[in-house]
Amino acid sequence: MRFSQAWIVARHDMALIRRRRGLIAGLIAYPLGVGLGFPALVAYIVATSPAAGLGSYLPGLINAFGFWFVIGAASVPTSIAAYSIVGEKVEKSLEPLLATPTTDGEVLFGKALTAFVPTMIAVAGGSVLFMFLVDLVTRGPLGYLYYPNATIAVELLLLAPLASLVAIEASVIISARVADVRSAQQYAGVIFLPLIVLYVAGETGLSLGAYNQLIIAGIFALVVLVLYVVSLKTFHRDEILTRWK
Amino acid sequence: MSMIHAENLTKQFGSVTAVDRVTLDVQEGEVFGFLGPNGAGKTTTVRMLSSLISKSSGRATVAGCEIGNPADELKLRRQIGLLPENVGLYEGNTAAENLTYFGELQGVEATALRANIERLLRMMDLWEKRDALIGTFSKGMKQKVAIARALVHDPILVFLDEPTANLDPEASKTVRETLLELKKERRTIFLNTHNLDEVQRICDRVGILRTQLLTTGTPDSLRFGMSGHRTAVRLAHLSDAIVAAVRARLAPNPVEVSGDQLLVGVQDPTRDNPAIVTAVVAAGGQIVSLTQLSPTLEDVYLKLVHEEAPAA
Numbered sequence: 050m051r052f053s054q055a056w057i058v059a060r061h062d063m064a065l066i067r068r069r070r071g072l073i074a075g076l077i078a079y080p081l082g083v084g085l086g087f088p089a090l091v092a093y094i095v096a097t098s099p100a101a102g103l104g105s106y107l108p109g110l111i112n113a114f115g116f117w118f119v120i121g122a123a124s125v126p127t128s129i130a131a132y133s134i135v136g137e138k139v140e141k142s143l144e145p146l147l148a149t150p151t152t153d154g155e156v157l158f159g160k161a162l163t164a165f166v167p168t169m170i171a172v173a174g175g176s177v178l179f180m181f182l183v184d185l186v187t188r189g190p191l192g193y194l195y196y197p198n199a200t201i202a203v204e205l206l207l208l209a210p211l212a213s214l215v216a217i218e219a220s221v222i223i224s225a226r227v228a229d230v231r232s233a234q235q236y237a238g239v240i241f242l243p244l245i246v247l248y249v250a251g252e253t254g255l256s257l258g259a260y261n262q263l264i265i266a267g268i269f270a271l272v273v274l275v276l277y278v279v280s281l282k283t284f285h286r287d288e289i290l291t292r293w294k
Numbered sequence: 295m296s297m298i299h300a301e302n303l304t305k306q307f308g309s310v311t312a313v314d315r316v317t318l319d320v321q322e323g324e325v326f327g328f329l330g331p332n333g334a335g336k337t338t339t340v341r342m343l344s345s346l347i348s349k350s351s352g353r354a355t356v357a358g359c360e361i362g363n364p365a366d367e368l369k370l371r372r373q374i375g376l377l378p379e380n381v382g383l384y385e386g387n388t389a390a391e392n393l394t395y396f397g398e399l400q401g402v403e404a405t406a407l408r409a410n411i412e413r414l415l416r417m418m419d420l421w422e423k424r425d426a427l428i429g430t431f432s433k434g435m436k437q438k439v440a441i442a443r444a445l446v447h448d449p450i451l452v453f454l455d456e457p458t459a460n461l462d463p464e465a466s467k468t469v470r471e472t473l474l475e476l477k478k479e480r481r482t483i484f485l486n487t488h489n490l491d492e493v494q495r496i497c498d499r500v501g502i503l504r505t506q507l508l509t510t511g512t513p514d515s516l517r518f519g520m521s522g523h524r525t526a527v528r529l530a531h532l533s534d535a536i537v538a539a540v541r542a543r544l545a546p547n548p549v550e551v552s553g554d555q556l557l558v559g560v561q562d563p564t565r566d567n568p569a570i571v572t573a574v575v576a577a578g579g580q581i582v583s584l585t586q587l588s589p590t591l592e593d594v595y596l597k598l599v600h601e602e603a604p605a606a
């Protein structure tokens with residue numbers, strides 16, 4: 050596996066992505082939505098609730114909001130990954146691509162980077178905004194700086210990248226089996242569900258603190274490995290050229 | 295050394311045998327035309343030889359690399375260029391961007407790549423259009439860009455799967471001239487095509503495939519090797535006596551009269567033509583002209599493809 054070769058693929062595909070308004074819109078709307086929307090909500094709650102109780106329930110609420118970076122990291126890359134694979138299918142460009150001295154793994158890795166890099170940039174941008182604004186509005190009522198903390202660190206450095214990888218791998222596997230970007234996105238949306246379940250669990254009792262998140266990260270890592278094997282099998286030149294529809 | 299050497303190369307898709315025990319050699323610098331009806335296995339053969347899909351059995355070396363050997367694959371793909379059956383260009387990118395991408399994947403150094411792209415696009419008459427999106431190109435223009443893409447890294451061996459399909463006569467001519475140019479540069483060309491005229495004009499050798507390789511040879515050797523030659527003899531005066539004399543001399547070959555001409559079926563022109571002349575002259579006839587009507591490549595092709603039953 051030569052990173053340089055995969056990077057040529059990724060650079061090319063990212064340039065294609067840049068020309069798709071819908072994909073760019075998702076990449077911008079998500080960090081702005083989470084980074085501005087939730088702090089605004091927190092500000093509203095701080096402004097309208099009695100100051101006494103805030104210290105007890107505000108942290109839990111903010112943690113739940115922070116989890117949206119994990120959910121976003123899993124949803125944003127699906128359409129990019131689906132587009133960069135189904136797009137090649139539609140244009141029938143995989144055959145000439147695979148005829149170059151690039152291994153299947155390098156092409157696959159390039160496609161994964163195409164979805165992963167912009168997603169992580171969006172997560173980073175959105176989370177910096179989120180943490181800064183949350184600190185700004187909660188510093189007074191809480192009396193201390195809520196961010197950065199261990200929970201968000203695990204979320205941003207472990208859970209979000211892993212969730213993103215799971216989503217990308219699943220998109221690759223799904224993209225091999227569908228003929229257009231839209232259906233790929235629809236199926237890939239399923240990955241979203243377990244995260245929403247986690248989120249709801251977090252809202253209704255399960256602590257989404259650093260410790261539990263580490264356990265979740267371990268599970269994600271396992272899924273990443275399993276899907277990696279499956280996606281390599283799916284993204285095999287013989288399969289691509291003779292079975293993919 | 296053979297540029298391509300295949301031995302019993304076979305590809306099965308489930309229970310369907312797409313290519314059956316193909317054994318062939320293509321020499322360095324040769325233009326090899328690969329003919330065969332739809333579904334004959336031409337594309338499948340090219341895909342195996344360019345290490346795009348695996349073979350089911352048999353073996354082949356291409357440009358000194360063994361196909362199916364993972365250690366040789368990248369080296370093989372650096373040396374070959376491929377024009378696939380579907381051009382597969384990125385419609386949302388410009389012509390220059392498409393070529394740059396493939397040049398980079400082939401590891402062509404940036405300055406050399408720019409020079410190559412300019413040379414190729416100029417050759418294809420598309421230099422002015424280099425910054426136009428492929429989506430705005432006609433089929434023929436796309437085909438030309440895809441051919442340029444196959445050449446962007448100066449491959450020593452080029453596989454072209456129906457390069458002139460979809461092209462107007464002028465564009466086909468450009469492509470043929472390009473191929474002849476490549477031939478001058480001693481590059482080897484493996485050409486899948488349905489265009490027999492093209493084969494006759496540019497191929498050194500041809501192979502006719504129908505799942506199995508039916509025959510290989512130079513276009514002329516195939517034409518002359520086939521039975522069904524006819525000799526047309528134009529006479530000053532055609533009489534029944536002359537016809538009878540020729541019939542007697544050349545029996546059992548068929549002899550027909552067509553206007554002032556005799557049409558004589560011959561097996562071996564070098565033996566039969568002098569016999570025809572002798573018979574006509576002996577019967578008092580005067581020969582104005584004698585023309586050898588040899589089967590065209592099309593005759594050879596149609597006969598082989600329709601008549602030859604696949605061997606068990």
Ligand SMILES: Nc1ncnc2c1ncn2[C@@H]1O[C@H](COP(=O)(O)OP(=O)(O)OP(=O)(O)O)[C@@H](O)[C@H]1O
Binds near residue numbers: 290
């Ligand atoms: N991916 C595949 N799965 C199953 N069968 C296939 C596949 N690809 C090709 N075939 C079969 O293999 C045979 C040869 O096909 P191929 O495309 O190589 O023919 P071809 O000579 O290139 O035809 P054409 O002149 O139409 O391009 C056909 O019977 C085809 O149906």
Ligand SMILES: [Mg+2]
Binds near residue numbers: 336337338379455
């Ligand atoms: Mg074909």
